[in-house]
Amino acid sequence: MSTIVDFPVKAEARPYLEAFGRGSFLRDRQEPDWLAGYRKASLARFAELGFPSRRGEAWRYIDLRPLEKRPMLPVRTTDQAAISATVRDQLAEIGLAGPTCRFVLVDGRFAPELSTFERLPEGVWLGSTAAAIAERPDLIRSNLETPPPDPARAFTALNAALFADGFVLEIAPGVAFERPLEIVHLASGTVEASLHTRSLVVSGEDSRAAVIESFIGAGGYWRNDVVELRLAPSAELARAVLVEEAAAALHFGEMLATLGAASRLASFALLLGGRTVRHDITVRSEGEKSRCDLGGAFLLSGRQEANILTTVDHGAPGGETRENFKGVATERAHGAFQGRITVRPGAQKVDAHQLSRNLVLGPRAAIDTKPELEIYADDVKCSHGAAVGDLDEAALFYLRARGIPNGEARRMLIEAFVQEAAELVEPAPIREHLLSRIARRLASLEEQE
Amino acid sequence: MLEITNLHARLTDGREILRGIDLSVGAGEVHAIMGPNGSGKSTLAAVLAGRDGYEVCEGTVSYLCRDLLAMEPDERAREGLFLAFQYPVEIPGVNNMYFLRTAINAQRRHRGEPELDAGQFLRVVRAKLKQLDLGEDLLQRAVNVGFSGGEKKRNEIFQMAMLEPRLAILDETDSGLDIDALKIVARGVNQQRSPDRAIVLITHYQRLLNYVEPDRVHVLQGGRIVQSGDKSLALELERRGYGDIEAAA
Numbered sequence: 086m087s088t089i090v091d092f093p094v095k096a097e098a099r100p101y102l103e104a105f106g107r108g109s110f111l112r113d114r115q116e117p118d119w120l121a122g123y124r125k126a127s128l129a130r131f132a133e134l135g136f137p138s139r140r141g142e143a144w145r146y147i148d149l150r151p152l153e154k155r156p157m158l159p160v161r162t163t164d165q166a167a168i169s170a171t172v173r174d175q176l177a178e179i180g181l182a183g184p185t186c187r188f189v190l191v192d193g194r195f196a197p198e199l200s201t202f203e204r205l206p207e208g209v210w211l212g213s214t215a216a217a218i219a220e221r222p223d224l225i226r227s228n229l230e231t232p233p234p235d236p237a238r239a240f241t242a243l244n245a246a247l248f249a250d251g252f253v254l255e256i257a258p259g260v261a262f263e264r265p266l267e268i269v270h271l272a273s274g275t276v277e278a279s280l281h282t283r284s285l286v287v288s289g290e291d292s293r294a295a296v297i298e299s300f301i302g303a304g305g306y307w308r309n310d311v312v313e314l315r316l317a318p319s320a321e322l323a324r325a326v327l328v329e330e331a332a333a334a335l336h337f338g339e340m341l342a343t344l345g346a347a348s349r350l351a352s353f354a355l356l357l358g359g360r361t362v363r364h365d366i367t368v369r370s371e372g373e374k375s376r377c378d379l380g381g382a383f384l385l386s387g388r389q390e391a392n393i394l395t396t397v398d399h400g401a402p403g404g405e406t407r408e409n410f411k412g413v414a415t416e417r418a419h420g421a422f423q424g425r426i427t428v429r430p431g432a433q434k435v436d437a438h439q440l441s442r443n444l445v446l447g448p449r450a451a452i453d454t455k456p457e458l459e460i461y462a463d464d465v466k467c468s469h470g471a472a473v474g475d476l477d478e479a480a481l482f483y484l485r486a487r488g489i490p491n492g493e494a495r496r497m498l499i500e501a502f503v504q505e506a507a508e509l510v511e512p513a514p515i516r517e518h519l520l521s522r523i524a525r526r527l528a529s530l531e532e533q534e
Numbered sequence: 535m536l537e538i539t540n541l542h543a544r545l546t547d548g549r550e551i552l553r554g555i556d557l558s559v560g561a562g563e564v565h566a567i568m569g570p571n572g573s574g575k576s577t578l579a580a581v582l583a584g585r586d587g588y589e590v591c592e593g594t595v596s597y598l599c600r601d602l603l604a605m606e607p608d609e610r611a612r613e614g615l616f617l618a619f620q621y622p623v624e625i626p627g628v629n630n631m632y633f634l635r636t637a638i639n640a641q642r643r644h645r646g647e648p649e650l651d652a653g654q655f656l657r658v659v660r661a662k663l664k665q666l667d668l669g670e671d672l673l674q675r676a677v678n679v680g681f682s683g684g685e686k687k688r689n690e691i692f693q694m695a696m697l698e699p700r701l702a703i704l705d706e707t708d709s710g711l712d713i714d715a716l717k718i719v720a721r722g723v724n725q726q727r728s729p730d731r732a733i734v735l736i737t738h739y740q741r742l743l744n745y746v747e748p749d750r751v752h753v754l755q756g757g758r759i760v761q762s763g764d765k766s767l768a769l770e771l772e773r774r775g776y777g778d779i780e781a782a783a
Contacts, residue, residue, distance in 0.1 A: 478586065483623040483677075486583050487637035487693065488611035488644070497636065501627025501676075 095135025100156035102132055105246060110159075120218060123229055127245035134239040146392045146421035146453060147363055152335065157279040157307040159247045160192050171303055172199070172271045179301045179329060180269060181518050186211075187267045193280035193308075194250040196271075208257030208292075211266070214283055217253035224255055228285055228313060233341070234367055234398075240337055244311045248283035251312075254296070258289035258317065265295045265515050270310070272302025272331065279307040286312070288320035288348070295323040297515045301358070305333040313341045316348035318372055323351040325515050327522060330359030332387075337363045346372025346401070353510045354381035354393065355519050357526045362391040367398070370432075374403040382411040382506045384499075384526050385418030385450075395424045395439075399432045406437035411506040413443070413499055414450035415530065424469070425457040432462050439469040444476060444502055446495075496527050503527075535561045535732045536602075536701055541593035543581050551577040553757035554593070559701070562729040566743055566768060567736045569754035570776040575736045576620060578754070579705040583617040584610055597701065611637075612644040614700030618690040618707045625677040630689070631659070633677050634696055641697065662695045666722050684715035691722035702726060703734045708742040720745030740772040 094102060104110070105128055111121050136153060137144040172191050176199060180187065188211060189199035195213035202211055210221065217225045233241055256262055272280060288294060300308065308330065316322055330336045336359045342350055356362045368377050383391040397406050412420040422441045443452040456469035476498050484494035503523050510516040536559040543552040551574045559565050569575050581588050582595065584607030595602040602610060625633070638658075639649040650658065663670060668688060678686050687707055694702055707719055723733060723746045735742060743751075743765065751767040752759045755776070761767065 477623075477625075479623045480625045482585055482607065483619065483625065484628075484633070484637075485606070485608040486585075486611055486617055486619075487633070487697065488608055488640045489637050490608050490640060491606070493636065493640070494608070497628055497633070498625070501625070505627050 092129045092132060094132040097136045097153050097156070098132045098134075100158060101243060101247070102128065104158040116218060117222070119226060120229070124246045127242045130236065131239055131242040131246060134237060134242065137239050142423070143365075143394065146419070146423075147361060147390065152307065157277065159281055160194075160249065160276055160278045169273060172196075172273050175271045175301045175303070176269060179299045179327070181265065181267050181297070181514060183514070185267045186264050187269060188252050189269045189271065190250060190252070190282065191271045192273050192276065192278075193270075193282045195252070202266075206260065206262060208260035209262050210253070210255040212253055214248065214251035214253055214285070217285070221253065221255075224287060225253060225285060228315070234369065238339075240309055241311055241339060244281045244283055244309050244339075247279070248281040248311070251282040251284035253285045254294070255287045256289050256292040256294045256320075259291045260289065261293040262295075263293075265297060265512055268296060268298040270298065270300045270302075270308070272304065272306050272308070272334070274303030274306075274331070277305050279309055282308070282310045284310075284312045286314045286322065286324070288314070288316045288322045290317040290345075291319045292317070293321040295325075295512050295515060297325040297327065297518070299327040299329070300336060300338075301329045302331045302334055304331055306331070307335040307337075309337050311339045311341070314343070314350065316342065316344050316350055316375075318345040319347045320345065321349045323511055323515075324353075325510060325519065326352075326354040326364065327519060328354070328356045328359055328362050328364070329522070330362065332358070332360060334359045335361045337365070339365045340367070342366070342368045342377075344368065344370045344372060344375035344377060344404075347374045348372065349376045351378045351511065352380070353507065353519070355507065355522065356381070356383040356391045356393070357522060359391075360389060362389070363394070364392070365394045367396045368406075370397070370399045370401055370404040370406075373401045374405075375401070376405040377407075378509070379406070379408045380410065380506050380509065382413070382503045382523075383420050384413045384503055384523065385420055386415045386530055387418060388416070389418045390420070392421045392423070397426045397437065399426070399428045399435045399437065402431065402433045402435065404432065404435045404437075406435075406439070408439040408441075409506055410441045411443065411503055412441070412452050412454075413446065413503060414452050415446045417449045419451050421453040421455070422471075423455045423457070425459065426467060426469075427459040428462050428465050428467065430461045433464040435462065435465045435467065437465070437467045441469075441471045442502075443473045444499065445473055446475065446499070496530075500524060500527050535559055535598060536734075537594075537596040539594045539596075541578075541581070541595060542591045543577060543588050544591055546587055546589060550591075551588075551757055552581065555754075555757070555759060557752065557759060559732045559734060561732055562727075563749045564723075564727060564733045564735065564746065565750045565752065566748040567734060567752050567754055568738070568740070568768065568771060571738070573754045574757040575738075575754055576705055579617055579620075579703050579736055582703060583607060583615065608640070611697075612641050616694050616697055616699035616702045618687075618694060618702065618704040620705040620707070620709070622678045622681075622686040622690055624679045624681075626679050628677050630675055630677050631673050634659075634693060637693075638696060658696070662692065665725060666692060666695055666718070668692055668718070683710050684712065687711060687715060688718055691719055694726060695722060699731065701732045701734070703736065705736045706738060707735075708737055708739065716742065717745060740768045743768045
């Protein structure tokens with residue numbers, strides 16, 4: 086592909102087109118023709134869309150100017166030297182304690198030497214996206230070629246064009262994979278670049294699994310991660326996300342889930358680190374009586390910004406949604422929660438509740454919260470609640486009246502506030518890990534004071 | 535131990551609630567402060583503990599020969615001042631044991647003593663519970679969350695026993711309690727009596743004083759102490775009501 090193109094191109098998209106065109110992106114990858122075609126079509130869509138505008142609702146809380154000024158092109162090769170002491174330290178820092186089933190990516194590519202997932206039970210397939218393209222086209226091709234629910238998402242299109250790797254997990258029907266599966270995304274800090282990862286989880290009928298995905302790194306980079314979850318009827322899947330990216334990093338995470346009848350999805354996101362973190366969830370309830378629990382929290386300081394977006398689309402009757410999100414912003418940080426629940430015509434007896442509670446600590450910190458219900462069925466139970474405030478003065482005084490110093494008392498109250506959101510996370514090892522990361526983040530806030 | 539001299543305090547909206555309190559409480563003494571609603575009893579407790587929303591416009595409070603009003607609320611507590619709240623605050627998500635251990639260790643650090651680890655702390659807790667004849671049921675719950683009125687007051691008494699204050703101020707700890715809960719509170723107070731500790735009981739009713747015998751009784755009215763006496767004053771109040779005292783003052 087040459088740099089001469091026959092479709093309209095937005096200025097900010099041009100460097101990415103050139104990177105794609107420059108010699109070898111496709112040739113080096115030696116991918117099948119269907120995938121090359123898919124990438125080209127996705128790139129054309131991105132070129133046409135350009136970067137999302139802040140005037141649109143979906144990106145109004147994220148400052149993309151640094152990215153517009155200085156493009157962050159994709160990492161071109163896997164640098165083995167990058168699997169250095171730095172990434173091993175990152176892994177030791179963020180990894181679950183004890184033996185786990187662990188899949189590690191460094192700079193967006195599978196790192197087998199850091200991964201430990203031998204002896205998977207029968208009916209569980211786990212591999213890199215690159216491996217899946219070669220070995221399991223049955224799993225991945227139809228998935229990639231299904232048009233995305235919202236084709237106007239520019240960075241999803243860019244991800245489709247440029248993704249280097251990711252993971253693919255398939256749980257066969259009836260299989261319960263009880264060990265928590267840990268996916269760790271590291272960034273070596275050796276390149277200032279964009280990391281595009283694309284992953285897929287296919288949960289078979291009546292299957293059960295739990296995944297935690299952790300993101301950590303060094304240096305300045307832009308992570309653009311897209312994960313698709315497909316839950317067959319009666320499947321159960323839990324996905325926790327822990328974002329502790331480097332202080333200068335951008336993290337855009339997107340999760341697209343499709344729920345079959347009577348399936349259950351539990352998703353939790355804990356956003357602690359990164360300059361700009363965006364966590365965008367779309368859930369489509371396509372089968373009757375599906376249930377989805379979405380939870381999460383962000384804890385921000387300095388000039389961090391974080392944005393949680395949820396879109397739950399009930400297209401089938403009897404579905405249940407529970408959302409519980411918490412936010413804490415200190416110093417000059419800015420957080421935002423945007424939650425939309427749609428109930429389509431005919432999706433009767435849907436029961437959906439959304440809650441967004443936030444603490445703004447300091448005159449220069451801010452949190453926006455924006456619930457949105459769109460209901461086109463008449464027999465439904467839907468509600469939402471949102472609150473933004475300061476710590477409870479009466480509780481603070483009570484703690485201080487027992488001798489607990491002001492700073493420690495405040496930390497106790499913030500910790501209790503954030504932890505409440507994580508208390509329902511299953512299974513226990515993932516929950517305990519998240520709770521300990523919250524405590525650690527709060528301790529680091531205290532040190533800064 | 536506690537010397538209050540000509541204490542005037544007002545709410546931040548400007549209303550003057552305390553209008554010249556003089557009170558001296560010595561180590562080993564139990565004082566009861568009685569008075570009708572709105573006389574300033576709870577304001578006095580709040581000002582001594584350092585709650586926001588009050589402004590001291592005149593007078594001094596000396597505690598263990600230090601200027602109490604210059605200290606932050608948490609420092610007052612670490613220096614041995616304890617306020618049993620009239621309305622203990624519910625704190626969701628903060629475990630009662632964790633809360634209490636943090637408080638004890640803050641105090642120990644302040645005194646230059648080593649902190650208690652979880653095991654040592656638990657041993658102290660068990661001993662105190664036994665002493666007060668309390669169950670362990672409240673310990674694993676969040677601080678005061680979902681506690682009945684009686685449980686909240688028991689929790690206050692338990693905290694007092696754990697923190698072993700030099701000066702304990704109990705703000706209407708007896709109000710709203712049935713007779714069994716009242717006896718538990720009274721037992722807690724009596725056990726805390728010691729030659730180096732002072733206790734101030736703020737109460738509307740004489741009832742608690744049937745179980746805890748005060749050394750001095752004061753009547754607070756219109757923001758001032760209008761009468762002081764020994765325990766017989768409480769009985770007189772019970773018989774004659776506050777109206778009579780008001781007329782006499």
